[in-house]
Amino acid sequence: MWPSQARVLQSSLIATGLVCCVSLWLYRRRRQRIVQKPAPPESDFVFGFGSLFDDKSRLSSMSTGCRAALLVDLENCGFVRAWCFRSVTGFTAIGGKPVPKGTATPPISGVIFPAGGDLQSLDLRERGYHRVEVPRDQIRIVECERNGTCDCTAHCPGCGACLVNAFAAWLRGERHPFGAAQPRVWVYLPNAEQIKPASAG
Numbered sequence: 001m002w003p004s005q006a007r008v009l010q011s012s013l014i015a016t017g018l019v020c021c022v023s024l025w026l027y028r029r030r031r032q033r034i035v036q037k038p039a040p041p042e043s044d045f046v047f048g049f050g051s052l053f054d055d056k057s058r059l060s061s062m063s064t065g066c067r068a069a070l071l072v073d074l075e076n077c078g079f080v081r082a083w084c085f086r087s088v089t090g091f092t093a094i095g096g097k098p099v100p101k102g103t104a105t106p107p108i109s110g111v112i113f114p115a116g117g118d119l120q121s122l123d124l125r126e127r128g129y130h131r132v133e134v135p136r137d138q139i140r141i142v143e144c145e146r147n148g149t150c151d152c153t154a155h156c157p158g159c160g161a162c163l164v165n166a167f168a169a170w171l172r173g174e175r176h177p178f179g180a181a182q183p184r185v186w187v188y189l190p191n192a193e194q195i196k197p198a199s200a201g
Contacts, residue, residue, distance in 0.1 A: 043178055044119055045167055047074065047134055047187040049081060049110030050094040061125040062118040066160030068150035070168055071142040073107035074134065079189060081108050086196040087128060095190040112185060114163040129188035139171060
């Protein structure tokens with residue numbers, strides 16, 4: 001091999017080595033950023049306007065002990081609050097009674113709270129009801145001192161108060177941590193066969 005060819009080969013090997021080192025460094029930096037990126041918070045929330053409105057009743061069906069919630073009104077949501085849910089055991093409870101499409105309805109007051117990993121538990125609790133997603137534009141925050149507060153001794157990213165305040169920021173169009181995982185709000189409405197007036201037998 002001629003000396004000039006050896007020098008060319010040597011330069012080529014050095015350049016290839018440098019490219020590999022830079023590529024490996026960039027890969028490690030990218031992977032480090034991915035690993036360190038905080039996970040988005042839980043994005044499932046529930047609107048409660050019956051027994052789910054009550055802290056103790058709600059928390060009895062959940063794994064968390066955090067009472068944090070957001071007081072809101074649902075506007076023109078397609079149903080009205082009524083004593084219309086007839087349980088299989090015979091009692092009548094509050095439920096959402098559907099109205100004809102396009103009918104204006106009065107605001108329904110309730111609380112929105114993070115479901116976390118308890119959606120299945122809540123589904124079991126709300127037997128005879130089904131979950132319906134609530135559009136964002138139907139939700140209006142009612143200013144209240146208890147909004148986004150809890151009794152936890154230390155707030156952390158998974159604390160209910162942190163999630164409620166993050167949800168309120170998202171609702172107001174402010175900066176929030178949800179990213180592409182947009183929050184979903186669910187409401188439990190009675191199944192059609194369970195809707196009966198309180199006086200029905």
